[in-house]
Each structure stands twice: as C-alpha cells, then as structure tokens.
Amino acid sequence: MSAAYLELIRIRFLMMLAYRVNYYSGIIIYVINIGAYYFTWKAIYGDAETLGGFSVAQITTYIAISWMARAFYFNNLDREIATEIRDGSVAVQMTRPYNYLLVKMMQGLGEGLFRLFLFMTPGMVVAVLLFPVQLPVDPMRWLVFFVMIWFSFLINSQVNLLIGLFAFFVENNEGLIRMKRVAVDLFSGVLIPISFFPPWAEKLIGWTPFPAISYLPSSVFTGRIAGAETWEALLVQLVWCGLLVVPIVCMWRIARRRLFVQGG
Amino acid sequence: MLAIDVADLRKQFKVQQNREGLKGALKDLFKRQHIEVTAVKDITFQIPQGEICGYIGENGAGKSTTIKMLTGILVPTSGKIRVNGYVPYKDRETFVRGIGVVFGQRSQLWWDIGVIESFRLLRKVYRVGEADFRRRLDELVETLGLEPLLHRPVRKLSLGQRMRCELAAALLHQPSILFLDEPTIGLDIVVKTEIREFLKRLNREHGTTILLTTHDLQDIEALCSRVIMLDDGRIIYDGSLDELKDRWGKGREVQFQFAEPVPVSELMALTGGLDVRWSGENEFAAKVWIPKTLNVSDVMSRIVGAKPIRDIKIQETNTDEIVREIYQSGSVKP
Numbered sequence: 113m114s115a116a117y118l119e120l121i122r123i124r125f126l127m128m129l130a131y132r133v134n135y136y137s138g139i140i141i142y143v144i145n146i147g148a149y150y151f152t153w154k155a156i157y158g159d160a161e162t163l164g165g166f167s168v169a170q171i172t173t174y175i176a177i178s179w180m181a182r183a184f185y186f187n188n189l190d191r192e193i194a195t196e197i198r199d200g201s202v203a204v205q206m207t208r209p210y211n212y213l214l215v216k217m218m219q220g221l222g223e224g225l226f227r228l229f230l231f232m233t234p235g236m237v238v239a240v241l242l243f244p245v246q247l248p249v250d251p252m253r254w255l256v257f258f259v260m261i262w263f264s265f266l267i268n269s270q271v272n273l274l275i276g277l278f279a280f281f282v283e284n285n286e287g288l289i290r291m292k293r294v295a296v297d298l299f300s301g302v303l304i305p306i307s308f309f310p311p312w313a314e315k316l317i318g319w320t321p322f323p324a325i326s327y328l329p330s331s332v333f334t335g336r337i338a339g340a341e342t343w344e345a346l347l348v349q350l351v352w353c354g355l356l357v358v359p360i361v362c363m364w365r366i367a368r369r370r371l372f373v374q375g376g
Numbered sequence: 377m378l379a380i381d382v383a384d385l386r387k388q389f390k391v392q393q394n395r396e397g398l399k400g401a402l403k404d405l406f407k408r409q410h411i412e413v414t415a416v417k418d419i420t421f422q423i424p425q426g427e428i429c430g431y432i433g434e435n436g437a438g439k440s441t442t443i444k445m446l447t448g449i450l451v452p453t454s455g456k457i458r459v460n461g462y463v464p465y466k467d468r469e470t471f472v473r474g475i476g477v478v479f480g481q482r483s484q485l486w487w488d489i490g491v492i493e494s495f496r497l498l499r500k501v502y503r504v505g506e507a508d509f510r511r512r513l514d515e516l517v518e519t520l521g522l523e524p525l526l527h528r529p530v531r532k533l534s535l536g537q538r539m540r541c542e543l544a545a546a547l548l549h550q551p552s553i554l555f556l557d558e559p560t561i562g563l564d565i566v567v568k569t570e571i572r573e574f575l576k577r578l579n580r581e582h583g584t585t586i587l588l589t590t591h592d593l594q595d596i597e598a599l600c601s602r603v604i605m606l607d608d609g610r611i612i613y614d615g616s617l618d619e620l621k622d623r624w625g626k627g628r629e630v631q632f633q634f635a636e637p638v639p640v641s642e643l644m645a646l647t648g649g650l651d652v653r654w655s656g657e658n659e660f661a662a663k664v665w666i667p668k669t670l671n672v673s674d675v676m677s678r679i680v681g682a683k684p685i686r687d688i689k690i691q692e693t694n695t696d697e698i699v700r701e702i703y704q705s706g707s708v709k710p
Contacts, residue, residue, distance in 0.1 A: 116497070120497070126493065127486070201482055203449050203479070204477075204479060206468070207472050207477040209501060209502060210469070210501055368465075
C-alpha cells in the first residue's frame with residue numbers, strides 16, 4: 113500500500129512539472145517576495161539596531177527562511193477538497209481502496225517537495241547572493257530545522273483538511289478558506305514575527321496552532337530559540353500534530369454518514 | 377452465490393430549503409430549513425453472479441443513489457446490503473478491491489498526466505502484481521484499441537477515447553463486479569457499439585457481473601438479460617426485457633398507402649366487427665392499430681381485396697415507447 117502513496121507523491125511531482133512557465137515564474141516570485149520584505153523591514157528599522165529582539169541581519173535571515181519553510185508546508189488542500197466535494201468527484205475517490213485524507217496529504221507532500229527543491233532552493237541561492245542572509249553553520253541546527261518543517265507541513269495540512277472537510281456541512285466554504293489563509297500567514301509569523309505583536313496578542317496567538325507552522329522552526333533556525341527551548345518548540349509541534357488528528361477523524365466520520373453527492 | 381443482495385434498502389437525504397426573497401435569505405442566515413427526501417424507498421433485489429442487469433428509470437428515480445450505496449460511497453439509512461459478500465460502507469477499503477466502477481459523467485483518470493501513468497498508479501493502488509498487470513493491460517489495450525492513446529494526457533482525449541480508457545482503468549484489477557453509471561452517455565453510435573461488444577465479451581470470458589444504469593434502451597436491449605425499473609425510489613419492474621415488451625407491447629400499427637383516395641369511414645365499414653382503430657392521415661393514406669389478440673392477416677385480407685394498395689408498413693411498439701408510457705403512468709400494470 114505504501115507503494116501507492118509513494119506513487120501519488122511522484123505523480124503530483126510530475127503534474128507540477130507539466131506546467132513549465134509556472135515553474136520558472138515560481139522561482140522569481142519567491143525572490144521578489146523575499147526582496148520586498150527585506151526592503152520593507154529595512155525601511156521600518158531605519159537607524160534602529162534591533163526591533164522586537166531581532167537585528168536587521170536576523171530579520172533578513174528570518175524572512176528568507178520563513179519563505180523557504182512556506183514553500184514546503186504550503187498547499188491548497190483545503191480548496192482541492194472543497195472543490196472535489198462540491199463537484200462530486202469525491203465519489204470516485206471513495207471507490208478506491210485507499211484513505212482519502214491520506215491521499216490528499218501525500219499529494220500535498222509531493223507538491224511541497226517539488227516547491228522546496230525546484231522553487232525554493234534556487235530561489236534561496238539567488239536570495240543569499242542579493243541580500244545579507246546569514247545561514248547557520250551548525251549542522252545540528254539544519255537537521256532540527258528540517259525535522260521541524262516536516263511538522264510544519266503536517267500541522268498546516270491538517271488545518272487545511274479540517275477547513276476543506278467543512279464543505280460537507282456548508283454549501284460554500286470559500287470564505288472560510290480565505291480567512292484561514294490570511295490567518296495562517298499572519299499568525300504563523302511569515303509576515304511579521306510573533307514577537308512584534310503586542311504582548312496580549314502574542315499570548316493569544318500562542319494558544320493557536322499557527323506559530324507551530326512557521327514561527328517556531330524559523331526561530332530555531334535563526335538561533336533565537338536555542339538549547340533546551342529547541343526541544344520545547346519541537347514538543348509544541350508534536351502536541352498540535354496529535355491534537356489536530358481528533359477533530360479531523362470526527363469530522364470525517366460524520367461526513368461519511370451525511371455525504372451527499374452533488375449532481376445525482 | 378449472489379453477487380448483490382439487497383433487502384429493504386432505504387436512503388434519506390436532508391435537503392436544504394432556500395427561502396424566497398431578501399427576507400427569506402436573511403432568515404436563512406440564522407435558521408436553515410431542511411426537508412427530508414427519500415431517494416430510495418425500501419427496495420429489494422438479488423443479482424446472481426455472472427448476470428448483466430440493467431437498472432433504468434427516469435432522472436431522479438434513485439438509480440445513482442442505489443449505485444452509490446452498492447459501491448460503498450453512500451451509507452444507507454436502513455436496510456440490508458451485501459455485495460460480493462461484504463457490507464460495502466463498512467469494509468470499504470477491502471470491498472472496493474473486488475469491484476470496478478465507471479461513472480459516465482466523472483473521470484477517474486488523472487487529468488494532467490498520460491493515461492499509462494494513471495494505469496500504473498492504479499496498479500499500485502490495487503496492489504496488482506507486475507506480471508498480472510502486464511497481461512491484463514495487454515488484453516485491455518488490444519480489445520479496446522488503446523495503443524495510440526496510452527501516452528497522451530487525459531485532457532487531450534475525446535469523450536469516446538476517454539470512456540474506453542475509463543473502462544480499462546476500472547478493470548485492471550480484475551473485479552468480479554462492474555458498476556456502470558451511464559457508461560454510454562454522450563457517445564456516438566460507433567463507440568457505443570464497441571463498448572457494448574466489449575462488455576458482452578467481458579461477461580462471457582471472465583464471468584464478470586455487470587450492473588449498469590442507462591437512459592439508452594439500446595444498451596439494455598443489446599446487453600441485459602434482466603431489467604430493474606425504478607420509479608420514485610421504488611422498483612416497479614424486475615424481470616426480462618422480453619416479458620416487459622410482451623406485457624406492454626399491446627399491439628402494432630399498420631400504415632396503408634392507397635393508389636386512390638379512400639375515406640376512413642369506408643375502411644371502418646370494411647373492418648366492421650374487428651377491434652381495430654383507424655385514423656386517416658390524408659385522403660391517400662391511413663393507419664390502423666391492431667391489438668395483440670388479433671392477427672394482422674385478418675385485417676389485411678379485408679382491405680387487400682377491396683382497395684388498391686401501393687405500400688404497407690407494419691410497426692411494432694418499440695421499447696422506447698413502452699418505457700416512456702410506463703414512466704408517464706408510473707406503474708407497470710397495463
């Protein structure tokens with residue numbers, strides 16, 4: 113069975129490669145994004161040495177690395193699931209001997225790996241040449257970072273599954289999908305590091321799964337979180353990953369019972 | 377052994393009711409109204425292995441809903457259901473290994489990649505061994521003529537080409553039951569015939585049980601030894617197509633083309649005492665309806681001697697008309 117899931121990753125990889133223009137423009141988009149945020153932050157800093165505990169060099173690295181992580185964990189599984197539910201093609205998926213949600217996860221993984229290797233790695237090389245990005249030399253930190261973005265992928269995809277499955281219960285969950293997208297980018301620390309928020313907001317956000325998606329791995333990578341705290345951050349990710357399984361399974365069970373295939 | 381065994385199967389849906397107007401829409405924001413719709417109402421039937429069974433009925437009669445329960449997609453509200461020895465919705469992942477499903481209106485192939493890539497993926501999904509897969513694929517490629525299509529992306533196939541690929545995709549794992557939901561919809565007559573021939577051969581050579589829904593009664597005539605007819609969620613007929621025709625095909629119609637003007641009243645007088653109905657088309661043509669109980673020759677003999685006939689056409693009521701009449705009356709009892 114695992115052969116089938118591996119094959120699904122490969123197929124998604126192939127599908128992404130099928131559209132070449134998308135591929136080249138993707139690399140440019142990543143460089144532009146990192147550049148735009150770099151110049152914005154430079155302007156905000158002005159003469160200030162540090163803001164929110166970040167030096168200019170740190171924030172530049174933080175931005176670059178956040179986007180690199182985002183390339184891997186980001187996917188549109190919520191929209192894909194919602195579309196399949198709405199147009200009824202989820203019915204075809206149910207006639208196959210595999211777990212629909214796992215299949216979706218694998219497709220997301222295929223997409224993530226594609227973006228990480230083929231968009232982000234070249235994008236990162238260009239970014240390092242253009243902007244003062246300081247990559248750590250400690251191999252351990254690289255290793256922990258890659259373990260952590262693996263969990264970022266899991267948590268983000270779980271949130272997406274949850275939002276996508278809402279399409280079983282409401283006729284149109286487009287609004288919810290958009291809201292989630294903004295929430296993830298804002299509260300996960302891609303746009304603004306969590307430590308820049310006012311203390312009450314920082315605390316509130318700390319109770320959501322969003323910082324575990326991006327803020328924690330990027331902080332570990334830039335060295336803002338180090339030593340024992342690293343393991344704590346990893347633990348937070350693990351806990352969220354486990355917790356999110358519960359509502360997904362519940363929702364899937366209920367959805368199976370009330371599955372209503374659109375279009376007869 | 378029975379391939380499909382269904383007893384008192386029922387499926388209810390909650391359908392959202394949208395209220396009218398702006399006021400209604402605002403009310404809907406806070407409280408939704410739902411109504412219960414029963415799509416399938418306590419149906420019972422059995423299909424033995426190796427049978428080809430047609431499942432027909434008007435749009436919205438509950439055909440697709442039944443198929444979806446039989447294939448494990450939908451969970452029934454109540455009733456007993458066993459397919460291939462499994463309860464479909466309970467042991468879904470094991471159960472679906474033994475069945476093949478084709479939905480005429482939905483593709484099960486991956487849109488952006490070559491057909492062969494889809495097939496390879498399905499091989500892994502169904503855990504078919506490489507040797508079995510090769511043998512099966514060669515057979516399907518040959519009988520369905522897929523050779524030139526294998527390396528094209530699915531989105532570049534015509535509907536007929538795609539349908540042939542869909543069939544192959546559903547059969548790669550050698551299922552013992554094949555479900556087809558409107559497999560010939562939108563296809564031209566050549567492809568339709570090819571697909572019918574293929575299904576017949578599949579049934580003959582591999583003993584595959586086939587259940588198909590269709591609106592094309594020629595599919596049924598060409599393939600099915602048995603027909604189940606559904607109306608408003610209930611089975612109204614279950615038996616052979618011939619029997620249905622016998623029961624409903626009440627008579628035939630004979631059209632006459634005369635060499636000289638003949639008034640209908642004169643024809644009626646000629647066939648006086650016989651239970652026939654005349655209707656005139658123009659002064660040279662008329663047609664007569666003759667019930668099953670009467671021989672056509674009885675009527676002919678009276679006309680042939682009396683009037684000069686240029687042409688005669690005899691028409692039997694065809695299946696389309698029979699079924700249309702049944703749909704309209706909603707009952708099989710004539």
